[in-house]
Amino acid sequence: MPRYTASCHCGAVKFAFDAQIDELVICNCSLCTKRRAVMVSVPRDSLQILEGHSALSSYRWNTGQAHHHFCSTCGIYTFHQRRIDPAMYSVNAFCIDGLDVSAIPLRHVDGRSR
Numbered sequence: 058m059p060r061y062t063a064s065c066h067c068g069a070v071k072f073a074f075d076a077q078i079d080e081l082v083i084c085n086c087s088l089c090t091k092r093r094a095v096m097v098s099v100p101r102d103s104l105q106i107l108e109g110h111s112a113l114s115s116y117r118w119n120t121g122q123a124h125h126h127f128c129s130t131c132g133i134y135t136f137h138q139r140r141i142d143p144a145m146y147s148v149n150a151f152c153i154d155g156l157d158v159s160a161i162p163l164r165h166v167d168g169r170s171r
C-alpha cells in the first residue's frame with residue numbers, strides 16, 4: 058500500500074499513513090457541509106502523527122462518538138475517527154502532500170441520514 062504524508066496549513070501538525078486512494082468521499086452531514094470536507098479512507102492503525110500531537114484539538118458533536126481533529130493554530134481539519142466504523146479514519150484529502158485530487162473519482166455519501 059502506498060505511504061502518504063500530510064500536514065495542516067501552518068505545518069504544526071504532520072502525519073503519515075498507508076492507503077489505497079481510489080476514491081474521494083464527500084458527505085452531506087451538517088459538519089461536512091460547513092467545512093466542505095473532501096476525504097479519503099485510511100485504516101486507523103496505519104495513521105501516525107509525526108509532529109504536532111499537542112497542536113491537535115478535537116471536536117465532538119451529536120453522539121460524541123466521532124473525534125474530529127483539527128490544528129489548534131491554523132484551524133485546518135486534518136482527519137477524524139469515524140462514528141460508524143471506529144477502525145477507520147477519514148483524512149482531509151487537501152492536507153495530503155502531492156495528491157492530485159482532480160484525477161480521483163468523487164463519491165457522495167449520505168451521512169445526514171445515518
Ligand SMILES: [Zn+2]
Pocket residue numbers: 065066067068069070128129130131132133
Ligand atoms: Zn496548523
